[in-house]
Amino acid sequence: TKIHRKHARLWPRLKPPPPSSPRTYCSGSRCSAVATPYNFVPGERARYLLSAVRAMQLVGEFVDVLVYPENTCGTQACVEHTAHAENVDIDWARANVVVVQRTGTKIEGTPRYRLFALAGDERTPPVQSLGDMSMYLNQGRLLKDEKPVSQEKLGAFSSYDAIVLSSHSMEGRYEILVTPTELAAKERGLLIPQRLVVYPPVAMLEFQSDREDGSIMMASRFFDDGTQTNSHFEAIRAFAKLRKLSSRRVKLYLIGDQAPGHDDYTKKIRALAEKVGGVSVVIGSNRAELERLMARTSVVWSLSSPSGFNDGLAIAEHLGIGVVEAMSTGAIPVLADNGLLREIVSSNAQYLSSSMNDLARKTLSFLALGETAMTTERRHSRELAERFAEAEFDRRFTSILENHELAFYWRPLAKQLVDLEMSLPLASKNAAVIVETRSHISFPLVVKMNMHMLTANGDPWVLYVFHGSENGKFCKNALADFKNVVYTDLGVATLGVSAHNQLLKAEAFWTSMTSSGIEKVLMFQPDSLLIGQGIDKFLKWDYVGAPWATRNGIYDGVDEAGVRIPKLPR
DSSP states (O other): OOOOGGGGGGSOSSOOOOOSSTTSOOOSSSEEEEEESSOOOSSHHHHHHHHHHHHHHHTTOEEEEEEOTTOSOOSHHHHHHHHHHTTOOOOGGGEEEEEOEEETTEEESOOOEEEEEEEESSSSOSSOOOEEEEEEEEOSOOOTTOOOOOHHHHHHHHTOSEEEESOHHHHHHHHHHHHHHHHHHHHTTOOOOEEEEOOOOBOOOOOOOOOOTTEEEEEOOBOOOSSTTOHHHHHHHHHHHHHHHOOSOOEEEEEEOBOTTOHHHHHHHHHHHHHHOSEEEEESOOHHHHHHHHHHOSEEEEOOSTTSSSOSSOSOGGGHHHHHHHHHHTOEEEEESSHHHHHHTTTOGGGEESSHHHHHHHHHHHHTOOHHHHHHHHHHHHHHHGGGBHHHHHHHHHHHTTTGGGGGGHHHHHHHTTTOOEEOOSOOSEEEEEEEOSOOTTHHHHHHHHHHHHHTTSOOOEEEEEEOSSSHHHHHHHTTTEESOEEEEOSOSOOOHHHHHHHHHOHHHHHHHHTTTOOEEEEEOTTOOOOSSOGGGGTTSSOBOOBOOSBOSSOBSOOBOSEEBOOOOO
């Protein structure tokens, strides 16, 4: 299997060697790993982790996939089958499945990896990191009643550089629940992993303009949660209200897999559907059938939450993936106003419903649109969906691993700076500046280390952080121990080389600092560290740069970058 051509531009020139023999640990110079207690069966959890494998390969790694003996999928052939079923494009010449043993919080017998990712559903990682740079992919339910973290698990928690969550609503919930653990780690002088968000990867389906008039679909597993507010019941009740509000011919499709042991629940759903009329219950359809239904229905519903509408902490975080897939074909979303569903439509109120009556009215308003307006809405649905595309997952995930080539010394330095707090001056003639639109593990270390060196001799330096529209919260959390940082939102999610150069040529960029009395600026990038004091001896020059050889062991073709002291416009 070869990496898909759409990823070819991301593939580095230096490719890691294969392991010495099949199904043994990687023994090359660029070895990374992922691990999970989950069973590798087709589904959103497996898709997320396997997509992480692919992303690691995109930055040049050979990846060991570590599974426990009790995993139902403990062979490479089985994991390959799961990846194929989820359409995750992994290069299996550069990946390997290894069965490992766990004792307490340790996975036994593995080598030390450069990069490591653990997927789990517990509040904190159940095992210690195996990598120089590592992350915990938390996709759990975040229950309130989990026991306090033990000393052993606190050590495991501190061994990770980042906790990666699948939505911002989940991040908010996690922040509340993990605060006691973070405080306990801080009291013991332990490192605290950063919190990052990477949306689940969703395969974009073909856009379709022609639709079955008046058709609505909702995809959700047929499972009895023990309440009569389950989304299937609510959907049918909302549909009944919709039919009373309009004489328009409408049809509701309820589609999903049958959860084992919940057949009685499904019988109740079928009985209610038959009583209301116009509702088709489709169970166990294959992938092709599901995609055909998505492509022909006009509106997609989702009510996933403990109580349907207006629940800010939806527990069914991953049910949004089916909604996004349908939106990618052009289906218009009408969703309960909660959790990840709100994020899917960028909190746009026209797609969010506060009650069953509201859901019915908004659905009818979309179904009544003329052809031109309907096409516009369908294309907007597609645009919203593309924020969750696989390419976006790859961009966000690989950004986390920015500077992974130098991963071997991040944690030792981070431990030296763990207690660093700084109250920066409100005004000075000198300023340190970083422009960064990405969220990555090395960001806080680079900023803290550089500010530590700049201010070590008592000289005052103002810190300016120019961040993107998506990583502002991350930057502020990462530098929470620094007071008086000047933050500026650039208003864009990403900043390519050309846009970055244009920013540095813009007079407004520099006057935002000179107007505050800044005379000298030290600009640094996330791959640049000051390793000593004494920057003042360079400030007399009009311009100081850090040239690189055009060919070296890490980068290829870099001319001048890293740290600069440019001349400011007068």
